[in-house]
Amino acid sequence: MPLTKPSIENDALMARYPFLPQGNNFLKIVLEKNGVTVNDLIEEPWLEEVRARGRVRLLESVMHKEGVDSATTIDLSSDLGKMTESLSFLYAMFVVCASFNERLLARWVEGEASRADQLFGMDKENFILLAKSYISDIKEVPDKFGRNVTYWIPMSDFIELCPRISGNYWRLINRPVENGWVCMDSGAGETSQQRTARLIKERIREDLTNSCLERMNKMDDSFAELFSDPVERISKLLSEQVKEEMPMTAAIREDWPPCFESAVAELNQGINVNHTGRLFLASMSLVMGLSQEQTCGFFVNAPDYSADTTGYQINQIFERKYTPHGCAALKTSARCPVSPGDDRLCDQEWLTHPLKYLKAKQRRRFQDSGGTITVEKNGEKSSKEDNSS
Numbered sequence: 026m027p028l029t030k031p032s033i034e035n036d037a038l039m040a041r042y043p044f045l046p047q048g049n050n051f052l053k054i055v056l057e058k059n060g061v062t063v064n065d066l067i068e069e070p071w072l073e074e075v076r077a078r079g080r081v082r083l084l085e086s087v088m089h090k091e092g093v094d095s096a097t098t099i100d101l102s103s104d105l106g107k108m109t110e111s112l113s114f115l116y117a118m119f120v121v122c123a124s125f126n127e128r129l130l131a132r133w134v135e136g137e138a139s140r141a142d143q144l145f146g147m148d149k150e151n152f153i154l155l156a157k158s159y160i161s162d163i164k165e166v167p168d169k170f171g172r173n174v175t176y177w178i179p180m181s182d183f184i185e186l187c188p189r190i191s192g193n194y195w196r197l198i199n200r201p202v203e204n205g206w207v208c209m210d211s212g213a214g215e216t217s218q219q220r221t222a223r224l225i226k227e228r229i230r231e232d233l234t235n236s237c238l239e240r241m242n243k244m245d246d247s248f249a250e251l252f253s254d255p256v257e258r259i260s261k262l263l264s265e266q267v268k269e270e271m272p273m274t275a276a277i278r279e280d281w282p283p284c285f286e287s288a289v290a291e292l293n294q295g296i297n298v299n300h301t302g303r304l305f306l307a308s309m310s311l312v313m314g315l316s317q318e319q320t321c322g323f324f325v326n327a328p329d330y331s332a333d334t335t336g337y338q339i340n341q342i343f344e345r346k347y348t349p350h351g352c353a354a355l356k357t358s359a360r361c362p363v364s365p366g367d368d369r370l371c372d373q374e375w376l377t378h379p380l381k382y383l384k385a386k387q388r389r390r391f392q393d394s395g396g397t398i399t400v401e402k403n404g405e406k407s408s409k410e411d412n413s414s
Contacts, residue, residue: 026232031157038151040107042144043114044137044233045158055111066116067251075109079116080255086136087129087263120259122240123252128294129263130237135295135328138230145222152218159228163221164206175217177206178224186227189297191329191338194220223329230297280386282379283371284355285309287362289323297328301350301358307339308347309379317343351378 030046033039039051056062066072078099100106114137121133145155156163160182165174180202187195194200194212201208209221249256281289288306291298298306303324310320317339324335355361363371370382 026159026228027157027161031154033154033158036107037101040101040111042141042155043111044141044229045155046232047158048111052111052115055108059108061108061112063119064251066112066119072112075112076116076255078109078113079120080259082113082117082136083120083133083255083259084262086133087259087266118237118240120252120255122237122244123249124256124260125241125244125249126260126263129260130234130241131294131296132263134230134233134237135297137233138226139328141229142222142226145225146216146219149218152222156221156225159225159232173211173217175211176209176221177203178209178221180205180207183207183224186224188299189227190223191300191303191327192334195224227297280383282309282382283363283368284352284361284379288360292323292327295326295328299358299360301355302360304342304347305350305355305360305379307342309349311343311346312349312380313383349379352376355379 026046033045033047033051036051039045039048042048043052045051061069061072066075099110101110117133121130124130145152148155153163153165156176156178161179162182164177166177167174180197183200184197187197197207201210209217209224211217212220215223285306288298288302291302292306306323307320310323317336320339320343321332321335324330327335350358350360352361365372370376370385376382376385
């Protein structure tokens with residue numbers, strides 16, 4: 026994040042983007058200007074429209090894979106419209122923080138970040154100002170006809186953010202680089218501005234998450250209790266949605282190692298799993314005998330999901346028969362979710378690879394079943410006896 030944020034004097038712009046780093050001061054001013062307290066935000070009848078808009082933002086984050094709708098019917102040219110749009114964001118954030126539910130937090134943040142990605146990609150007039158709120162610098166280079174602009178960003182920003190996005194475009198080796206600047210040229214039907222907005226989305230997600238976690242740590246139970254009703258409703262909806270999206274195999278495969286189960290669960294929740302985690306998930310699926318179709322299904326809720334890209338990449342992994350990462354590589358890449366004492370099997374000194382975990386689980390299940398083990402492959406179950414010595 027840049028140490029010095031650009032000043033934004035346009036209230037309509039701030040109401041449209043209340044999640045900006047400059048938004049904290051703006052929201053305080055809106056509350057003071059309209060004489061609104063937090064208690065008013067929770068229960069005052071005249072603020073029902075604000076709460077309704079906040080509930081819509083929450084619902085869209087939880088229920089829709091594409092996140093919060095970028096369109097709004099709120100008139101941002103009026104003082105009432107600015108107040109409604111900005112305080113609806115604040116209300117939704119209070120509900121999320123009062124839930125103390127990191128799954129809900131991740132889902133809501135993804136929805137708001139996806140909305141920001143869409144809006145930033147369209148807002149030509151304010152794009153430089155918005156970008157400089159999240160990255161250290163940016164420059165625009167027009168083509169020789171002066172019609173289209175290509176954006177360049179500092180290499181340090183690109184290197185920090187690109188590992189969180191899958192796809193060949195986001196590898197530094199595939200980007201033109203000049204004097205420490207990385208070219209964000211157009212590609213795959215997206216303009217240079219849209220590509221840059223996609224990168225900035227990662228910074229928005231990080232900033233929102235950190236801000237909410239800080240609020241959660243400071244929030245006491247008595248304050249959180251004020252939001253108990255909306256928290257209960259949205260948590261129930263989230264639970265039902267996650268259950269719907271979870272592949273059946275994810276609920277019944279007791280043999281799965283925690284690292285595999287964690288990758289599946291995070292993708293189902295819309296969390297952006299890094300490159301190592303995705304490669305491990307696909308290669309492990311291959312070894313476990315899952316079909317390419319089942320493996321592709323794990324990625325459907327990924328923030329950057331593309332059916333064509335996912336299908337192509339998984340096909341490459343299956344054709345080339347990639348070997349899954351071992352425990353050491355997963356730990357180095359922050360893809361091991363287990364701490365000492367969490368899982369007795371993972372604590373064993375000999376367990377150096379997730380496949381050993383899988384085999385140990387299957388061996389134990391075989392012994393418990395008296396010599397007959399159920400094998401699941403490509404979604405079909407069959408029983409067989411083990412004749413090995």
